[in-house]
Amino acid sequence: MKTEHRIVSKRQLSEEVYRIEVLAPLVARERKAGQFVVVMYDEEYSERIPLTIADADPEKGTVTLIFQTVGASTHKLALKEPGDSIVLLGPLGNPTHIEKFGWAVCVGGGIGLAPLHPIVKALKEAGNRVTVISGARTAELLIMQDEMNAVADENIVVTDDGTAGRKALVTVPLAELCAASPPPDIVVAIGPPIMMKFCAETTRPFGIKTLASLNTIMIDGTGMCGGCRVSVGGATKFVCVDGPEFDAHQVDWGQMMSRLGAYKDIEKEAHEKCHLEMSIKQLEKERS
Amino acid sequence: MSHMETSFYQQAAQAELEKIHSAALTPRARMAITVQDMPCQDPEVRRHNMQEVAIGYTREQAMLEAERCLQCKNAPCVAGCPVKIDIPGFIRKVKEGDFTGAGQVIKQTNLLPSICGRVCPQEKQCQLPCTVGKALGGVDKAVQIGRLERFVADYEREHGLQTVPHAGPSSGKRVAIVGAGPAGLTCAVDVRREGHDVAVFEAFHKAGGVMVYGIPEFRLPKALVASEAGLLESMGVQFEMNFLVGRTRKLSSLLKEDGFDAVFIGTGAGLPKFMDIPGENLVGVFSANEYLTRANLMKAYEIGKAGTPIYPSRRVAVLGGGNVAMDSARMAMRLGAEEVRVLYRRTREEMPARAEEVGHAMEEGIIFDFLASPTKVVGDDKGKVAGLEVLSYQLGEPDESGRRKPVPIRGSEHFVPFDTVIVAIGNESNPLISRTTPDLHVDRHGHIIVDEKQKTSLDRVYAGGDIVLGAATVILAMGEGRRAAAAINEVLQ
Ligand SMILES: Cc1cc2nc3c(=O)[nH]c(=O)nc-3n(C[C@H](O)[C@H](O)[C@H](O)COP(=O)(O)OP(=O)(O)OC[C@H]3O[C@@H](n4cnc5c(N)ncnc54)[C@H](O)[C@@H]3O)c2cc1C
Ligand SMILES: Cc1cc2nc3c(=O)[nH]c(=O)nc-3n(C[C@H](O)[C@H](O)[C@H](O)COP(=O)(O)OP(=O)(O)OC[C@H]3O[C@@H](n4cnc5c(N)ncnc54)[C@H](O)[C@@H]3O)c2cc1C
Ligand code: SF4
Ligand code: SF4
Ligand code: FES
Numbered sequence: 001m002k003t004e005h006r007i008v009s010k011r012q013l014s015e016e017v018y019r020i021e022v023l024a025p026l027v028a029r030e031r032k033a034g035q036f037v038v039v040m041y042d043e044e045y046s047e048r049i050p051l052t053i054a055d056a057d058p059e060k061g062t063v064t065l066i067f068q069t070v071g072a073s074t075h076k077l078a079l080k081e082p083g084d085s086i087v088l089l090g091p092l093g094n095p096t097h098i099e100k101f102g103w104a105v106c107v108g109g110g111i112g113l114a115p116l117h118p119i120v121k122a123l124k125e126a127g128n129r130v131t132v133i134s135g136a137r138t139a140e141l142l143i144m145q146d147e148m149n150a151v152a153d154e155n156i157v158v159t160d161d162g163t164a165g166r167k168a169l170v171t172v173p174l175a176e177l178c179a180a181s182p183p184p185d186i187v188v189a190i191g192p193p194i195m196m197k198f199c200a201e202t203t204r205p206f207g208i209k210t211l212a213s214l215n216t217i218m219i220d221g222t223g224m225c226g227g228c229r230v231s232v233g234g235a236t237k238f239v240c241v242d243g244p245e246f247d248a249h250q251v252d253w254g255q256m257m258s259r260l261g262a263y264k265d266i267e268k269e270a271h272e273k274c275h276l277e278m279s280i281k282q283l284e285k286e287r288s
Numbered sequence: 289m290s291h292m293e294t295s296f297y298q299q300a301a302q303a304e305l306e307k308i309h310s311a312a313l314t315p316r317a318r319m320a321i322t323v324q325d326m327p328c329q330d331p332e333v334r335r336h337n338m339q340e341v342a343i344g345y346t347r348e349q350a351m352l353e354a355e356r357c358l359q360c361k362n363a364p365c366v367a368g369c370p371v372k373i374d375i376p377g378f379i380r381k382v383k384e385g386d387f388t389g390a391g392q393v394i395k396q397t398n399l400l401p402s403i404c405g406r407v408c409p410q411e412k413q414c415q416l417p418c419t420v421g422k423a424l425g426g427v428d429k430a431v432q433i434g435r436l437e438r439f440v441a442d443y444e445r446e447h448g449l450q451t452v453p454h455a456g457p458s459s460g461k462r463v464a465i466v467g468a469g470p471a472g473l474t475c476a477v478d479v480r481r482e483g484h485d486v487a488v489f490e491a492f493h494k495a496g497g498v499m500v501y502g503i504p505e506f507r508l509p510k511a512l513v514a515s516e517a518g519l520l521e522s523m524g525v526q527f528e529m530n531f532l533v534g535r536t537r538k539l540s541s542l543l544k545e546d547g548f549d550a551v552f553i554g555t556g557a558g559l560p561k562f563m564d565i566p567g568e569n570l571v572g573v574f575s576a577n578e579y580l581t582r583a584n585l586m587k588a589y590e591i592g593k594a595g596t597p598i599y600p601s602r603r604v605a606v607l608g609g610g611n612v613a614m615d616s617a618r619m620a621m622r623l624g625a626e627e628v629r630v631l632y633r634r635t636r637e638e639m640p641a642r643a644e645e646v647g648h649a650m651e652e653g654i655i656f657d658f659l660a661s662p663t664k665v666v667g668d669d670k671g672k673v674a675g676l677e678v679l680s681y682q683l684g685e686p687d688e689s690g691r692r693k694p695v696p697i698r699g700s701e702h703f704v705p706f707d708t709v710i711v712a713i714g715n716e717s718n719p720l721i722s723r724t725t726p727d728l729h730v731d732r733h734g735h736i737i738v739d740e741k742q743k744t745s746l747d748r749v750y751a752g753g754d755i756v757l758g759a760a761t762v763i764l765a766m767g768e769g770r771r772a773a774a775a776i777n778e779v780l781q
Contacts, residue, residue, distance in 0.1 A: 005530075026536050043493050045587060047595035073595050087493050089530040219586070219596075222491050222532060223718055224558040225578035231569055236562065241720070255569055258671030262571045266597040 005088040007080055008062055013143050016068050017111060018078050019054075025061030027053070027090045033122040034096030034213065034245060036115075037063065038221040040087035041080060047073040050218045050240075052115030053091060063090075066114035066143065072270035075278050092221045093244045096211075100127045102185040105177050106152075107133045107170050107199055109191025113144040115213060116190045117151075123188075124151050131156065131177060131184070135170035135191070139163035170195060171202045178206040186211070189248060193257050200248035212248035214239045217260060230256045294327035294343055301348040308355060315358050319420055323429055324353040326644075331651040335621050338505045338589055341648055342406070347385075350439040354383035356420055357431045364417035365433060370767040371397045375414060375433055382436055387443040394440060399453070399477050400470065400516050400766065402445060403499060405438025406508050408763050409642045428643075445515060452522045456483035461780045464489060464548040466533045466721070469497020471554030471753025471765035471772075473517065476525050478773030479552075484780060487548075488520075489531040494585065495520075497556055498754075499762065501585040502577065504615050506622065507645070510584070534724040543748065550748045550776045553736060554769060557715040557754035563607065567665030568711070572599060572673030576608070576616045576712035583619050601708035604628045605676055607662065608712035609639040614646060616710045617654045625708070628654050633661040633681055633694050659683070659694060663701060665709055675705040715759045733758060742772035750776060 009021040027037060031053050040046035055064040069075045080086060096119050104123045108116035113134055123130050132152040136142040137160045148155050156173045157165025166173070170191070177184055187210040189199035196212040203210045216228040216239045223241035230237060233250035237243065304322060327343040328334070334341050345353065357379040365375045374393050381390035394401045408414075414433045415421060421430025444450050461484045465472045468490035480486045494500050495517040500510055521527065533539055533555075542548045560575030562568050579598075582588040586596035604620040606613050609632035617628045630649070632639060635658045639646060650656070657678075664677040680700035683692040717734040729737045729745035735758055736751040738744055744751050752768025754760055 026531075030536065040493065041595075045590070045594045047586070047597075076595070087530055089491065089532060089536070091535055092532070219578060219581055220492070222558070223720065224560070225581055226560045226562070226575040227578040229569055236569060252569075255671060258571050259569070262599065263597040266600070270595075270597075 004085055006085050007082050010080070010082050013066065014140050016070075016141070017066065017143055018069065019064060019066045020077075020080070021062045021064050022086065022088060023061055024063050024088050024090070025058075027088065028056040028058045028061050028063050031056050031063065031091035032095030033098065033118040034115075035091035035093050036221075036244065037065070037088050037090030037092060038218065039065070039077065039089075041073070041076045043087060046076070046087070048219055048221065049073050049077065050092070050215070050221055052118075052213070054114040054117055063088075066111065068111040069278075070271075071267050072273065075271070079278065079281065089221065092240060094242075096122065096188075096245055098122045098126050102128065103131070103182070104128045105131045105133065105174065105184040105187045107135070107174055107187065107189040107191070107195075108144075108148075109135045109170055109189075109195040110137065110141060111143070112189075112191030112195070112213075113142075113148070116188070117144050117147050119188055119190075120148065121151050124153075129153050133158065133170050133173050133177075134165075135159070135195070136164075137161065169198070171198050174199060174202050178203055178208060184208055188213075188245075193253060193260065196248060197251075197253040197257075200251070200253070204249055210248040211245045212251060213244045214246060214251070214256060215244070215260075216256060217262065230259065291330045291332075292325070292327070294346065297325060297327050297349055298346045301346065301352045305348050305352045305355075313355065318356055318358060319423060321352060321356045323356070324349045324432060324435070326432075326435055328648075331648075331653070334506065335618075335652040338622060340509055341506050344442055345435055345439045350382055350387075350436055351385060353432050353436055354379045357383070358419055360419050364419060365414045365431070368417045369414040370761075370763045371770065373397050373414075373437070378440065379431065379433070379436060382440060387440055388449055390440045391444045391449070394437060395451075398437075398763075398766070399474060400762075401437050402441030402512055403470070403508065403516065404763050404766075405434050405436075405441055407499075407503060407761075408434055409761060410434035411643050413763070445512075450515075450519065452519055453477055453481055455480050455523050458485070459483040459780065461485070461549045462487070462547060463776060463780075464542045464546075464551045465554065466539070466551065467497060467554040467556060467753075467755075468492075468495035468517070468527070469554055469556050469753060469765060470499060470762045471556075471755075471769040472497070472552065473520060474766040474769035475552045475554060475750075475752065475773045475776075476520055476769075477523065478770055479776055480520075480523050480525050482777045482780070484549075484777075485526075486524075487526045487528055489528045489533050489537075491530070491532045492585065493529050495527060495529070497554075501581045502612070502615070504580065504584055504619050506618070507615065532720070534720040539721060539725045539728075539749070549780055550750065552769070552772050552776065553721060553744070553749065553751040553755060554753045554765070555718055555721060555755045557759045558718040559716040559734075560711070561714050561716055562711055563662065563713065565662060565664055567667055567673075570665055570667040570673050571671050572601075572707055573665055573709045573711065574599070576606075576612045576710055577715065579616055579710050580612075580619060583623065589623060598623055599708060601625045602627070603706045604708040604710065605662070605704070605706040606630045606710045606712055608632065608714070609634065609641060610712065610714065611641045611645060612714070613710075613712035614641045614649050614654075616712045618649055618652060620708070620710065621652055621654060629657050629704075629706075630654060631657045631660045631662060631676075631678065633659065634691075635659060635683070638691060661696075662709075666703065673707055673709055675703055676709065677701050678704050715754070717755050717758070741775035742768055743775060748779070
């Protein structure tokens with residue numbers, strides 16, 4: 001019965017983004033769109049890293065994780081190769097509430113496009129018309145485009161520097177869509193907190209229901225520590241068990257962003273060390 | 289009290305032991321024997337390290353302390369122990385120097401003596417009714433049962449004498465245990481003894497529950513918990529780590545689809561309480577669970593090695609007065625804080641923490657602000673903790689329980705600067721299993737309701753430990769695990 005969580009495949013999607021497929025049959029069977037897992041690169045010293053389940057194959061018993069190497073822990077995870085085992089717990093959090101809303105607009109920024117994809121798929125399967133807005137800093141960081149094009153009715157691409165699609169922030173096309181009549185029935189936004197905050201501000205005047213998936217700092221992911229807490233509509237919520245999705249108009253974004261920055265200085269140092277380790281490893285790889 | 293080295297206690301014990309001849313000792317002479325203090329690390333040294341504070345009795349100390357026991361016929365101490373260890377029985381063996389024999393007596397009823405000897409609140413349990421303590425006018429003069437128990441268990445382990453409990457011939461029945469805390473582990477052993485197949489499902493990557501994520505290394509070394517869990521594995525108990533029942537698999541699926549004949553739920557009280565005061569979500573406010581998990585389970589104190597960071601603190605406020613508050617305060621001190629203050633609404637007498645831990649905390653330089661409670665966490669312009677607004681209290685009229693009630697002093701609010709606040713006011717039950725198991729009855733606190741055999745409202749489903757009792761103790765959790773195992777073994781016959 002003992003389940004070992006082994007990496008079965010690994011692909012680098014862009015300079016900073018990796019896609020791994022992990023053997024986790026029970027998780028692959030139970031998981032629904034919007035849920036996440038907590039992974040550790042080893043059992044002794046690893047941090048616990050929450051990552052959304054980007055896709056799952058119940059037949060093969062695998063889940064797909066797509067992550068960006070933003071700090072020390074994600075770098076160490078990126079150093080794992082197919083055949084290696086990792087610690088994996090899940091599926092965690094509440095599934096996205098999927099129903100036939102009518103017209104859904106799904107906004108994904110950067111790595112947020114990965115967790116957005118299963119939601120787009122589920123909304124589509126439920127009979128919605130789905131418009132995707134894919135945003136990134138630059139073309140090289142724009143991931144999941146084939147997958148999005150395959151499921152969405154429409155995919156609007158924007159980049160900060162104009163290297164792909166329109167040169168704009170995601171909020172520009174979002175505002176245009178909100179002004180359409182009839183307007184979208186629901187908006188889902190996943191990306192950096194600042195992007196989700198401005199998506200919320202964009203849809204607020206139109207009164208369009210907007211969901212955001214929060215990526216707070218987590219430890220256990222089971223409701224035990226309270227480290228993931230944020231204020232939503234004035235009440236304290238635990239993102240891991242009450243979320244991860246919340247009404248974006250109710251989230252205290254300022255608080256959430258300051259809590260995310262709690263360990264900034266320590267993390268920066270660890271990140272720089274890891275970046276170095278990784279560059280060395282890559283150099284070694286190229287040499288051999 | 290100035291600090292004494294182990295060698296000092298050792299020499300004194302040896303000298304006293306040589307003077308007495310046990311056969312001829314009158315009760316009066318026994319009561320005249322010096323209570324054996326626990327050798328400890330020097331507070332000045334230990335406040336900067338993670339090693340165990342209490343070093344443990346030497347052989348001579350243990351034998352001398354055992355001489356203090358009167359071997360009472362009615363053994364009131366036994367009634368004070370939740371698992372009813374034959375206390376005079378094991379102490380007699382210690383007196384005779386038969387430590388292995390002593391271990392066997394303890395193991396009849398307690399499987400984790402090295403843990404209980406360290407963390408039981410003995411002064412409220414076995415040592416409270418002890419005849420010697422009563423006669424000498426203070427529970428601190430009672431026979432030091434817990435320390436002797438620890439000595440015996442450590443002796444066994446250090447000499448490789450630990451025995452693996454025997455698993456009976458296979459019964460073909462399967463039992464699922466949810467949660468690898470003391471309740472779950474105890475239940476697992478007792479069910480496995482009967483020859484049933486046992487699988488323990490645990491959400492974390494290490495077994496032990498609060499014993500690994502909450503209680504700090506300096507009070508309960510993790511290697512010890514791992515060694516006890518290892519015994520279970522040798523017995524053939526299977527561990528399914530990183531498995532969250534309710535999410536990875538529903539409780540009902542374990543019974544209906546996975547072929548388990550019975551389930552024991554020992555998921556603990558893992559839901560942190562907050563004060564419900566303004567500013568509690570500021571950066572720098574932690575639940576004790578988060579703070580201690582980062583430090584213990586995730587080993588954040590091994591800076592440079594551990595991936596999990598710990599908040600850099602200089603002035604720490606700990607809110608609460610129980611074991612959890614003591615552990616948080618002492619941990620913060622070890623992680624480099626300059627000043628740690630415990631804020632408690634009542635006075636030292638009412639503190640629920642073990643007396644020994646409060647004493648240790650004081651020796652280590654933790655400051656106690658009694659009759660004080662915060663009304664607000666004050667933040668700076670970056671959303672970080674700047675301090676607390678604190679309200680002072682005074683003791684008023686006694687309430688129904690006879691305790692004098694703390695009443696706030698009007699207008700006494702004052703600001704105290706802090707950069708870190710650790711909320712250690714207790715835990716409630718984690719609702720995950722009850723939410724995903726509709727017919728499982730819980731009370732209004734979310735505790736699972738059980739009958740006298742630990743059976744829940746569901747057939748073949750039992751529960752015990754903190755999920756039933758609310759935040760309680762290791763030994764009570766073990767007692768419940770044991771009772772549930774007996775009931776499970778009965779129905780699976
Ligand atoms: C429910 C959820 C789903 C997520 N899904 C994805 C995903 O699919 N792909 C992806 O790339 N990222 C995802 N994240 C974010 C990811 O967990 C963090 O990027 C990662 O933990 C950072 O670790 P690090 O040590 O590499 O970086 P660090 O240097 O530690 O931090 C970099 C950034 O990540 C934040 N962070 C640090 N520790 C944590 C933590 N334990 N939990 C969350 N955030 C943290 C920091 O505040 C900082 O902004 C998700 C987060 C949550 C809560
Ligand atoms: C900081 C601290 C200090 C303490 N000090 C003392 C002390 O000195 N003396 C004393 O006697 N007591 C002390 N206690 C209390 C004592 O630790 C608890 O009463 C005891 O551990 C309860 O045991 P349990 O088995 O019921 O639960 P726990 O020890 O809480 O174990 C429950 C386990 O179940 C797991 N779990 C939860 N939900 C699920 C799920 N859905 N699926 C799978 N696994 C799950 C958890 O991860 C955990 O490992 C202390 C508690 C704390 C927090
Ligand atoms: S188990 Fe606890 S209460 Fe019982 S004898 Fe040992 S220390 Fe005392
Ligand atoms: S009550 Fe005290 S003196 Fe009497 S048997 Fe128990 S431990 Fe010994
Ligand atoms: S991550 Fe610990 S409570 Fe959410």
